[in-house]
Amino acid sequence: MSNNYLVLQTDFGLVDGAVSAMYGVAYTVSPTISIENLTHDIPPYDIWVASYRLYQTVKYWPVGTVFVSVVDPGVGSERQSVVAKTKSGHYIITPDNGSLTHISHYDGLEEVRLIDEVKSRLPHSEESHTFHGRDIYAYNGARMASGEVTFEELGSVTDVDNIQKLEITDSTLDGTIMKGSIDVLDVRFGSLWTSIPSTFMKEIDIEHGNSLQVTIYHDNKKVYQNIMKFAKSFADVNVGEPLVYVNSLVNLGVAVNQDSFSDLYNIGTGDEWKIEIRKAPKIIFD
Known part of the structure; x- marks a missing residue:
């Protein structure tokens, strides 16, 4: 069960209004959730670093915290959106592009669900295909953090082994x-x-x-x-x-x-x- 914390990670930086728009959408869903930043300085398009920063950070937050990670060079393409429950009891909403690699490899994923990008999105955002961080990820992250929807309600189960993963060589x-x-x-x-x-x-x-x-x-x-x-x-x-x-x-x-x-x-x-x-x-x- 989520705990009212929503933690955001992107490669957007803070030089424009993108992150602020994500905050605004999340607070519109629920003004009582607590929104924090992991980082917004992931190098542009660097899925590997995004994956590692989640691994570095997630385990230190209370169980039930919802993370949103948006490093998404394939936004608007056929790549899917997922919500994962880690074996530590945390939740991560992210594109299925390898962002879950390190957590999957080192900590383990309990279950992964596919998010329906048509049904589960910010109302009246259907014509926009390039800002899923706002329209899908922040929106659904806030819904989960606030308890408006549960992990189970947010999507259909997919095989953990079917998600995209980057190559890792064990030490x-x-x-x-x-x-x-x-x-x-x-x-x-x-x-x-x-x-x-x-x-x-x-x-x-x-x-x-x-x-x-x-x-x-x-x-x-x-x-x-x-x-x-x-x-x-x-x-x-x-x-x-x-x-x-x-x-x-x-x-x-x-x-x-x-x-x-x-x-x-x-x-x-x-x-x-x-x-x-x-x-x-x-x-x-x-």
Whole structure:
């Protein structure tokens, strides 16, 4: 059951009235719901980042919270709209374009329903086909958050395995080599958030203060390699020095103290960006 919270995520930015219109529609449905922002600064059309930000955030909200995520390069096309119930008891309304990838992969989806875009939409919006964030997602998100409709009433069940998913490569521990992908940036600071769980460090007896060899690949081509400290905090290394640390999702991150690792070395994110981390031997790079 929903709990009156509606949390919005888009790639719209705040430079025009798009997000405000979503708020207005939601409050018109119910002036008593509580509307909050996850972010409106997803890079334009970047479904991968939208998916990751949901994974990063949803579990920290009360059970029953309704999320609306609108990063929708296929708006107006044949792509479908869905509402998902996660195994943690949260709800997400979003285009079926891969936005549920990370939550489905790591946390699990209990059930997914298809939203009828003809019947379940803002009244008198039938002629508009390019602002589903307002006309379908914010509208139905508010209806769910306020209790006007239930999850079950909002659409017909579809097989969880049939929804669109982006490719994810699971992290592995290959002997003493930890392998994963660079999933997303800590945007303000340019740090790299990897898919490698910090539990791997314990399995191969790596402790804070150890030196690590970090290698980064883009489309299987080596683009970066260096030795850096496994630090408990950024203050454990000098300004301008790189480090490996444990991020807020308890995965490994790579950063430069008081600079942007991503900008300095032109490192991007997504499944085509791979990273390997191992305890650094006292030898020249192999």
